[in-house]
Amino acid sequence: MTSAGTHIPVDPVTAGLREIRERLGRITDGEVANYIPELARADPDAFGIAVVSMSGHRYLAGDTDVAFSIQSVSKPFVYALALADLGLDAVLRRVNAEPSGEAYNAISLEPGTGRPANPMVNAGAIVTTSLIVAPDAAARFERIRACLSAFAGRDLDVDEQVYASEAATGDRNRALAYLMRGAGSLVGDVHEIVETYFRQCSVRVTAADLAVMAATLANGGVNPLTGVTVIQEPVAVQVLALMATCGLYDEAGAWLLRAGLPAKSGVSGGLIAASPARLGIAVYSPPLDVAGNSVRGVKALTEASERFALHLMHRPLQQTLTVTDRSTAREHPSARPRDAAATAILRRDGRRIAIVSAQGTLEFTETERLLNEVRTALPPAPGWLVLDLERVTHVAKGAAAMLGATLGDLVRSGYEVAVTAQESMAKEAHRDGDTWTVFAGREQAVAWCEDRLLAGRG
């Protein structure tokens, strides 16, 4: 082990997963699900933990390539497909988004309308499946299978034995579906819809697959292994929100409190969690607690969340903006050749051209700080501002709006504003009708402001 050059030390993520797996592997609590008879055949000792990072790197410990049926872990992904097909408002009219605080197979239906409480309980998932746009049941299932496959980054198939087993014993789900059709909240052929739902639950995955699927949600809908955009980012955000509040049924509140991650469990022993912009993580361990969640899975993901500091409510360390210069054209004039009279004017009045340079990324906090720096730097109106963002590498959507609005206000208050930015970012912030000007570099921006100042002097 110690002879130099023969062993690359294991990375800290794998080491962490192995350590958690080894320790929690000793837990023998919980029961393997048997209400779907085929699931009872699962090995209670099987235990795998997989992580997939945003760069598509996989970290595996234990039984991460054992195949099992996805069960309820399919629900958030099929919900994503329904949202992509119909949009949030239309889907919400059919399936609510309130944590039921009840078991996954509860009759969680709204009094009067029969609308299910959320898409993570069976009732809501059955309606969600029925919403997938397709000409017939076979095409609907094929869209679901293709969607799950795109999330996993490989072609998934159905465990026909699990499907047959659930189809033979799934009367509670049929009863739920008939109740909903009676209430008007489920529309269509009950038999076909429930069979499609059973097939969806029987799609075969491994813990390694589930980690890729979770990582795709964490990555704004882009599969980090294949690079394929599986769903648009707003849909990924909606799905993660639903998983955070409803993913673990009657354990959802305690889960969010302790692990602080959007998650989803299934009765075959799968459990996923997504840490936005960081990783997807999945566990396979069949013994379940009374709420139907994997005993070791819940513990393993809670520990992983603590170990890697993933809790959503942590204060993010995103203050990456550095203001690299706050000066004026008096100290930092352009190199444009000027005659003696112009040089004299600029030496005297160059301080009316404020220059603020920054680098890093702009989200809310950074933009708020930058705009305060701008306010402090500004000369009294009328004056000029060079906002040099050439080395800003990313502007978040909300930040671009804050920036655009402030620059527009400055122009209306009598300032002329010259912005330098990488092209894509300039486009992001600049709207038609904006009266501030974008330059390719700081030198041109300062020279332009100087020209405008001198033009004002005739």
Ligand code: DON
């Ligand atoms: O409908 C059922 O009962 C199963 N096909 C799925 C339930 C499930 O996975 C609940 N999760 N913990």
